[in-house]
Amino acid sequence: MLSTLSILVFSVFLTGCSEKETPDDRVQAYLKNWNDSKFSEMYNDFLTVDTKETFDTDEFVDRQKKLAEDLGFKNLKVTYTKPKEDTEWDKEKPAVFPVQISMDTIAGPIDFEKELTWHYETHEDTDNWYAEWDPSFILPKLTSKDKIQISTMSAKRGKIFDRKGNPLAMNGTGYEAGIVPGKFTDESKKDELAELLNTSVEFIDKQLNQSWVQPDYFVPIAPVSKNNEALLSKLITIPGITYQETEMREYPYGESAAHLVGYIGKITAELLEKHKDQGYTETDLIGRQGLERLLEDRLRGKDGVGIYIKGPESGATLEKIVETEAVNGKDISLTIDAELQKKTFDAMKGEPGASAAVDPMTGETLVLLSSPSFDPAEFMLGVSGERYKKLSEDPLKPLFNRFAAAYAPGSSIKPITAAIGIEKGTLDPNKGLTIMGKTWQKDSTWGSYKVSRLHPEAPNPLDLNNALIFSDNIYFAQQALAIGREDFTKSLKNYGFGEDIPFLLNLSPSQISNDGTIGSEGQLADTSFGQGQMLANILHLATIYEPFITNGIMYKPTLLKDDKTQEVWKDDLLSKATADELKKDLRNVVVDGFAQAANIPNLPISGKTGTAELKKSKDESGQENGFFISYNSDNPAFILAMMIEDVSDNNGSGYVAEMAANVYKASADN
Structure with a gap:
């Protein structure tokens, strides 16, 4: 009896272990593979x-894999509606399960529901439940004969305007050169095409092998300027090559604003990797320099993408699966006065240098340029290696952004030295100093070091007014010694030396010295007239003259029009009395001094010249850079700081004053 019972229990156990899978079991296993994209x-x-x-x-496995790649399937999630626990399955009848399918694509999310039907069948002596399938489980309504078409709706890049609404960067028109595959029959022409369009054969092949490409479709390869007629003529001689009009970036102020505005260009492999999670493709343009690069996220916008089904019949209407509309980039307005910028650039005559202009009452930046410059449109379309080599080896360095650098300011810093001395009580503007000879040193402890001046004919006793008119180094060296190293250093820091300039762009900060200190009396003397190790950025130079007009306030320089203005950077730098004294003296520098080229009838310009000698070695002189910081005394709408490199053969800083005068003249004419 016990033996019979044991046999019965064992038989029941075996029956339980060999129980067939239910449709519910099969659905769960099938969906797990589906969610893991295990199509095989x-x-x-x-x-x-x-x-x-x-x-x-090919239809089931390969097509699903390719569509998943081309359409950017992500976050695939397939679920089903579970049957009731007591459901009994009839092998003679199909088992039907509602299936929910969702995924993210390049065109947005797709979410749909299908019925998954299972049949009980025998496959190679194995009985089980098996599923019906067709392509509509990949995308709604898709059949085996349908084609998938992807359409991109390009977002318009935001424009860049100046303060008056003049476009500095805008969306104009040009051409997109491309291939019609069915007519491009000579494979050997790929090398020629790649060279003409400054791309690679590998990229051309990748474009042609996209899933949506058809023999009669236009496949874009590279942008071409509408003005480049020579290139367009060469392209159309290749069978299967054509071009279509397309939107293209234009820079109306060209070279005058190139270093500031920058340009967009074809994305590089390095940039594509850097921005790999931001939706860029190999055909995209991206900000490469200047504000176009810095403000890329705001200017770019977001392209719209649509995924559509196209039936096999001729002229079939596209069936939309999912579509995301384009979101245009934001327009940006600057504080820059583009016309004043161009007048300043033209006045510099292509000489190497930099200029900046600020509104002294608000801190708004009106001009910021580097000269000489380059054509941003040329770089946007992909400058050739030969052309880039020529520009990069040009001794005038047109690609170098001088307004972002810092230079020894020379005598243009003397009004600041004077202001510090007056405020400290060590400099009496009306008290004259008797200075004899061309050189001077405090005593023998200075060794061989002496302060030199260019105009020993300056009248004695020398007061502040004449010291500025004659730009007397010895006078300012003696005043700095009276102030003292510690107080002079502290006061220069109050003017922003040694700290980052609070500005949208990354500019080299102005410095008192390499380590921020003044280590000797000789260095103190040099620093008082902008030599030694002192360096100043051109925008900062314009800004530090603001206190003469504002009675002691320096505003943070702004560049975006929607930024808050009159944000105080430094205040209480000098009194009204000190400001009035220096305004009088700076006007006399132009009337009676060495900036008389800027002494224009009916335009009372005030300012200070400066010449900084850059030594090649201890005993060998190098080039001299010239400065002129100026404003209109009657209407100080802007302070203009201009620097020209190597003016030793061009009347020194007087050459710069003449250029600046031309800016005021051109502005007055309008």
Whole structure:
């Protein structure tokens, strides 16, 4: 009896272990493979005989993989509605399960529901439940004969305007050169095309092998300026090559604003990797320099993308699957006065240098330029290696952004030295100093070091007014000694030396010295007239003259029009009495001094010249850079700081004053 019972229990146990899978079990296993994109397993282990006879592995496995790649499928999630626990399955009847399918694509999310039908079949002596399948499980309404079409709706890049609404960067028109594959029959022409369009054969092949490409479709390869007629003529001699009009960036102020505005250009492999999660493709343009690069996220916008089904019949209407509309980039307005910028650039005559202008009452930057410059449109379309080499080896360095650098300011710093001395009580503007000879040193402890001056004919006793008119180094060296190293250093820091300039762009900060200190009396003397190790940025130079007009306030320089203005950077720098004294003296520098080239009838310009000698070695002189910082005394709408490199053969800083005068003249004419 016990033996019979044991046999019965064992028989029941074996029956339980060999129980067949239910449709619910099969759905769960099938969906797990689906969610893991294991298409081969799905095909081999789960599909009905009829399904496999209708759809081979290319249709099921390869097509799904390619569409997943081309359409950017991510976050695939397939679920099903579970049956009731007590559901009884009839092998003679199909089992039907509602399936929910969702995924993210390049055109946005797709979410749809299908019914997944299972049949009980025998496959190679194995009985089980198998699923029906067709391409509509990939995308709604898709059939095996349909094609998938991807359409991109390009977002318009935001424009860059000056303060008056003049466009500095705008969306104009040009051409997109490309291939019609069915007519491009000579494969050997790829090398020629790649060279003409400054791209690679590999990139051309990648463009042609996209899933949406058809023989009669236009496949874009590279942008071409509408003015480049020579290149367009060469392109159309190649069978299958054509071009279509397309939007293209234009820079109306060209070279005058190139270093500031920058340009967009074809994205590089390095940039594509850097921005790999931001939706860029190899055909995109991206900000490469200047504000175009700095403000890329605001200017770029977001392209719209649509995924559509196209039926096999001729002229079939596209069936939209999912579509995301384009979001245009934001327009940006600057504080820059583009016309004043161009007048300043033209006045500099292509000489190497930099200029900046600020509104002294608000801190708004009106001019910021580097000279000489380059054509941003040329770089936007992809400058050739030969052309880039020529520009980079040009001794005038047109690619170098001088307004971002810092230079020894020379005598243009003397009004600041004077202001510090007056405020400290060590400099009496009316008290004259008797200075004899061309050189001077405090005593023998200075060794061989002496302060030199260019105009020993300056009248004695020398007061502040004449010291500025004659730009007397010895006078300012003696005043700095009276102030003292510690107080002079502290006061220069109050003017922003030694700290980052609070500005949108990354500018080299002005410095008192390499380590921020003044280590000797000789260095103190040099620093008092902008030599030694002192360096100043051109925008900062314009800004530090603001206190003469504002009675002691320096505003943070701004560049974006929607930034808050009159944000105080430094205040209480000098009194009204000190400001009035220096305004009088700076006007006399132009009337009676060495900036008389800027002494224009009916335009009372005030300012200070400066010449900084850059030594090649201890005993060998190098080039001299000239400065002129100026404003209109009657209407100080802007302070203009201009620097020209190597003016030793051009009347020194007087050459710069003449250029600045031309800016005021041109502005007055309008």
